[in-house]
Amino acid sequence: MIRQFVQLTKQHRRETGMLGLLLVLILITTFRTTDEGVDGLFNSRFLTADNIKNVTRQIGIYGIFSIGVGIVIITAGIDLSVGSLMALLGVIFLYLVTPAETRPGHAKYSETEFELQPWLVHHIPEVSWPTAVLVILIIGTLIGLMQGMLVGKLKLQAFVVTLCGLLSYRGISRFLANDTTVNVGDTQQDLTLAKTLGDGSLGDVLFGKLNKGILHSVPMTFVYLVAIAIIAHIILHRSVFGRYIFAAGRNELATKYSGINTGLVIAFAYLIAGFCTAFAAIPQCIYSGSVQPSTHGAFFELYAIAAAVLGGCSLRGGEGSILGILIGTTILIVLRNMVNLLGYPTALSDAITGGVIFVGVLFDQHGASIINRFVGHINRLFGKKNKAA
Amino acid sequence: MKIPALPFILNLSLFLSFALFSGCKKSTLETTSGKTKLAFVTNASADFWAYAEAGIAQAEKEFDDIEVEFKVGDGTPAKQRELVEALLVRGVKGIAISPCSPKGQKDMLNEWAQKASLITVDSDAADTGRKFYLGTDNVAAGRQAGELLKEALPEGGKVMAFVGLGDQANAVERYQGLKEAVAGTKIEILDLRTDEVDFGKARRNAEDTLTKYPDIAGMVGLWSYNGPLILEAVKDKGVLDKVKIIAFDEDPRTLKAIDQGEIFATVAQKPYEFGYQSVKALRDLIVENKTAQDLGVPETKQKFIETIIIRKGEGEAYLEKCNAWKASTKK
Numbered sequence: 265m266i267r268q269f270v271q272l273t274k275q276h277r278r279e280t281g282m283l284g285l286l287l288v289l290i291l292i293t294t295f296r297t298t299d300e301g302v303d304g305l306f307n308s309r310f311l312t313a314d315n316i317k318n319v320t321r322q323i324g325i326y327g328i329f330s331i332g333v334g335i336v337i338i339t340a341g342i343d344l345s346v347g348s349l350m351a352l353l354g355v356i357f358l359y360l361v362t363p364a365e366t367r368p369g370h371a372k373y374s375e376t377e378f379e380l381q382p383w384l385v386h387h388i389p390e391v392s393w394p395t396a397v398l399v400i401l402i403i404g405t406l407i408g409l410m411q412g413m414l415v416g417k418l419k420l421q422a423f424v425v426t427l428c429g430l431l432s433y434r435g436i437s438r439f440l441a442n443d444t445t446v447n448v449g450d451t452q453q454d455l456t457l458a459k460t461l462g463d464g465s466l467g468d469v470l471f472g473k474l475n476k477g478i479l480h481s482v483p484m485t486f487v488y489l490v491a492i493a494i495i496a497h498i499i500l501h502r503s504v505f506g507r508y509i510f511a512a513g514r515n516e517l518a519t520k521y522s523g524i525n526t527g528l529v530i531a532f533a534y535l536i537a538g539f540c541t542a543f544a545a546i547p548q549c550i551y552s553g554s555v556q557p558s559t560h561g562a563f564f565e566l567y568a569i570a571a572a573v574l575g576g577c578s579l580r581g582g583e584g585s586i587l588g589i590l591i592g593t594t595i596l597i598v599l600r601n602m603v604n605l606l607g608y609p610t611a612l613s614d615a616i617t618g619g620v621i622f623v624g625v626l627f628d629q630h631g632a633s634i635i636n637r638f639v640g641h642i643n644r645l646f647g648k649k650n651k652a653a
Numbered sequence: 654m655k656i657p658a659l660p661f662i663l664n665l666s667l668f669l670s671f672a673l674f675s676g677c678k679k680s681t682l683e684t685t686s687g688k689t690k691l692a693f694v695t696n697a698s699a700d701f702w703a704y705a706e707a708g709i710a711q712a713e714k715e716f717d718d719i720e721v722e723f724k725v726g727d728g729t730p731a732k733q734r735e736l737v738e739a740l741l742v743r744g745v746k747g748i749a750i751s752p753c754s755p756k757g758q759k760d761m762l763n764e765w766a767q768k769a770s771l772i773t774v775d776s777d778a779a780d781t782g783r784k785f786y787l788g789t790d791n792v793a794a795g796r797q798a799g800e801l802l803k804e805a806l807p808e809g810g811k812v813m814a815f816v817g818l819g820d821q822a823n824a825v826e827r828y829q830g831l832k833e834a835v836a837g838t839k840i841e842i843l844d845l846r847t848d849e850v851d852f853g854k855a856r857r858n859a860e861d862t863l864t865k866y867p868d869i870a871g872m873v874g875l876w877s878y879n880g881p882l883i884l885e886a887v888k889d890k891g892v893l894d895k896v897k898i899i900a901f902d903e904d905p906r907t908l909k910a911i912d913q914g915e916i917f918a919t920v921a922q923k924p925y926e927f928g929y930q931s932v933k934a935l936r937d938l939i940v941e942n943k944t945a946q947d948l949g950v951p952e953t954k955q956k957f958i959e960t961i962i963i964r965k966g967e968g969e970a971y972l973e974k975c976n977a978w979k980a981s982t983k984k
Binding site: 297299302309312314315318322368443444445446447448449450459548551552553554555556559560562600601604605607610611 | 698722724725727728729730731734735736738739740741742743744753754756757758759760761818820849
């Protein structure tokens with residue numbers, strides 16, 4: 265049993281290391297937020313139902329797009345356009361569910377005089393929200409595919425292609441919204457169900473909002489994340505296509521010469537990233553209640569990259585796992601929650617995040633020998649025991 | 654690479670604990686002294702809020718039964734939500750917030766209002782569960798600017814107004830007040846030019862106005878940075894003696910220019926009072942169990958804090974006061 269466990273940790277060395285870091289963070293936060301009379305496990309505020317819900321909801325949203333970015337990183341690529349794409353898709357989503365006349369960018373529209381921005385705003389049709397969700401998923405996937413074709417087929421550099429995305433999607437979203445905030449409240453449809461599905465919990469969906477139970481602490485975004493993670497895990501680690509992704513990331517040329525269409529494989533990875541971003545964009549838009557095109561989703565791409573790298577994805581490609589990306593995301597979110605709960609100055613929050621990522625990666629690079637030695641010790645211990653027996 | 658395992662892990666954990674615990678003031682959670690926890694959440698980081706923080710610190714000093722968390726947002730509703738949710742988990746009983754997107758944040762503000770006493774500061778969110786709003790009456794502030802214009806231009810003349818975003822509530826209200834005050838006089842307000850908070854564009858707007866209207870007599874900057882940028886444009890054109898400038902808020906460049914006679918006057922809000930009075934009000938609501946009516950909040954649920962006018966000779970003194978506020982928050 266222990267031997268199998270050791271074997272498992274050896275196979276998943278990076279994930280094990282990061283899981284250790286995560287546990288340390290959780291322990292620190294748990295025991296530094298204990299207070300008398302707090303209605304949480306071990307009297308800890310960190311483990312109250314409300315906080316667990318807040319944290320897992322964020323993990324859900326960030327995890328979904330981090331999986332997409334992680335897969336792109338495994339192909340030795342990068343996706344910098346996530347945050348801007350979220351802003352663009354957020355604006356389009358809210359436009360799709362709002363009557364044209366009440367959209368913030370509509371003010372300058374006139375029948376006689378043509379001007380591009382108000383004309384566009386006027387001609388985006390109003391649809392029911394499920395259709396809008398579908399449209400957003402399709403647009404996100406298509407944008408992902410486009411970036412993928414540019415990188416995979418036309419051999420443009422991923423950094424440049426997605427950097428252009430970062431700039432232009434945000435620009436377009438600001439243009440469409442006429443640089444003003446688009447609110448969820450502007451819509452005239454009944455978005456209650458959409459809000460419950462995007463921002464509520466599993467319990468809300470199954471039993472209604474009035475009941476209270478353990479399932480009311482499981483946000484829907486976390487449920488989506490689990491579903492997407494399982495699918496992504498199967499694609500990446502249990503399918504032939506997953507092997508192609510790793511191979512293309514490890515050595516594209518060699519993979520190509522063994523008869524695999526690497527261009528297509530890479531394009532598909534970006535397509536997945538586009539889909540995941542679109543999927544996360546909707547709950548994020550409902551979470552913040554409005555989309556401010558100039559700031560919505562800013563730096564999300566960097567959080568995704570940090571999560572993937574923390575979780576063991578190599579920026580050189582060919583390495584990484586879905587489990588690792590999930591652990592990386594969880595570390596980032598728990599860290600932010602810790603900074604908030606312990607009352608550290610908000611200004612210091614990013615510095616602490618940076619510091620922990622640095623320590624994590626340092627440990628990851630140079631801790632290998634330590635874990636090997638540790639495993640060696642245990643082996644020797646058991647070896648001795650066996651001999652003695 | 655050979656690293657002795659145990660010392661390395663020890664070092665690592667030492668570094669971790671150092672990184673996590675050093676330099677941070679002792680967590681307020683550890684002081685289970687029965688003090689009521691309050692919080693102030695800003696929309697973004699700005700000098701304006703540093704002055705508010707000074708007022709908060711003063712209130713915290715005066716009452717020893719409260720402790721106040723000062724949280725700085727990053728301009729997004731998502732960040733504010735993250736901050737407030739964590740504050741509620743920490744057991745905060747009263748929150749003063751400057752919502753960055755009042756309309757979009759309606760749902761979350763209502764939810765928070767059920768869990769804690771909530772007041773809005775600086776930017777209001779009407780029809781939510783907030784107890785009341787505390788801040789500037791921007792129509793009145795606009796009128797004050799209008800009165801200053803009348804004083805500066807007794808003969809009347811053409812005037813242009815400048816602002817960042819023309820559709821923000823405070824911009825609309827200040828512009829409205831400005832026009833009300835000069836209605837029926839010889840002063841003609843030409844238009845409101847917006848720059849989308851692009852400082853380059855703000856200056857270009859001023860320059861283009863000077864070019865297009867050579868007979869312009871007055872320029873009004875409705876947001877804090879507009880005043881100094883108008884001044885730059887006017888100086889560049891060399892028409893300082895012909896154009897009177899009215900500014901808003903307490904940008905250091907504005908205050909210095911007022912004393913040098915380059916800007917006529919400024920209408921300044923009182924962020925220090927925002928901080929001080931919001932904390933005091935929250936304490937009254939929660940600790941003293943008072944109602945909003947007891948605190949003198951009118952039926953409209955909007956309690957206004959008067960603005961002040963700073964004229965020639967008062968700029969330097971006010972700047973010193975601002976700097977003293979900023980210094981007082983450094984612990």
